[in-house]
Amino acid sequence: MPARKPQRKPQKKSSRPKALSTGPSRLILGTRKGTIVLERGRTGWKAGQLAHGGVAVSYAARDERTGTWWAALEHGHWGPKLSRSADGEKWEDAPQIKYPEGTRYIDGYLNDDGSAAGVEAAMASAKPLRPKLVKAALKKIWYLGFGGADQPGRIYAGTMPGGVFVSDDNGESFELNMPLWNHSSRGGDLSEGECLGAKTFWFGGGAGVNGEHTPGIHSIFFDPRNSRRWFVALSCAGVLETSDDGKTWQGRNKGLLATFLPKPDVEWGHDPHYVMLSKNDPDHVWMQNHCGIFYSADGAQSWKMVSKEGRTAHFGFPVAADENDGKTAWVVPGVADDKRMAVGGALCVAQTQDGGKSWEELRKGLPQENAFDVVYRHALDIKGDALAFGSTTGNVYFSANRGKDWISLGYNFPPVYSVRFA
């Protein structure tokens, strides 16, 4: 007797595109009002309990290697703090990041009588510059990065004022990277004396929750082929690379343009908003810069602007590089630096698949009227084919199919500072 063919049950057709219900299932948000974990269950995405309620969280992420969750807090009164959790629900103060005694930075220049000197006048003077030296104290933890598989325990923290703190014991202790802190581009070793003649090329920078403006480090990424080679990007100076695990640093700003300066092709003074490389195609590096989108096909040794003023994809904060195809990247455009809002009142994500030669606007599922959303530098993330982003107006969107379709995960979140798959 022939075996009976198993009867196949008729499949119910889902009303939701399959592409939206696959992919990663957890996100962590750093917001103006706390840390929020979003999880995808059988009935869709849901927000878990709010952690750090009422406290600004500048960055939150999970270290996949250890399963530890991290959040960088910006208390309005009590200063920046690092918080950690074993399960994403119960959080505790972590060992704190502190600048070592004696670390100073240049915060302007002084006349001989101690009054503040105009920078232009100070630079033009024949006398050696008299820098105004400020003792470094932590203003903001802006970014947390996790090291390679061959560097267990390695965690990076990018801070304001511009520092990189490195931990090799899973965050039990952090040490300021001194070669970068003492880099010639920021005046060299400023730990003793008046440092007459010392000059910094680092300026401006991101704002802390209390409005402080000092240069800050917001992007840290390593070469997956050699994790002793890593990069930092900061606002404002540009990109620096180390190939000896932080002992020496070289600027990597060739081809960048700072159109807000009299001489746009300067060595220092650039404002990368966020920089990221393609994980499995790591010579391809992407930068959303204050002045446009830049792309490098040679591991940040040289950059090329791949956007045009007046086009949708040009100004913005975040960028996400495809994990496998280095020529593919996504940005979330805003109008311009003097009009930080969605282009034409319509939210879109722009994608290139040809190294920035052309940009496709992806809008399906995103609001196309009355939208004012701006997406900050850490508020767009990618994992495989999945993308997610959150905006300053508290909207969070997810796509499981490389941005072709988007679904909202909520419209009423606090202003979102960071979005990371967890």
Next chain:
Amino acid sequence: MARVAFARHLYRFFPALQGREISVKAATVAQAVAELDRQFPGLAFYLVDEQGKLRQHVNIFIEEELIVDRDRLSDSIQPQARLFVMQALSGG
């Protein structure tokens, strides 16, 4: 011994501060903060930065007087003085 009272906002991060009298043996505010950190590890970094400077939006009063030296916390404390650690109302 000086007695120290805290803004209730700090109870959230240091529950042990609530509902008890806290005393420190200190001749200056800086010594008082160091002593408080010994009693409640981590508390000092909520009040001062790593350079020992009082945070911009934190106030410390001796009796009813705001301390003068926010950079080094050198204001002296009389024995039996009362210290108040408050959040500054820096906004509206």
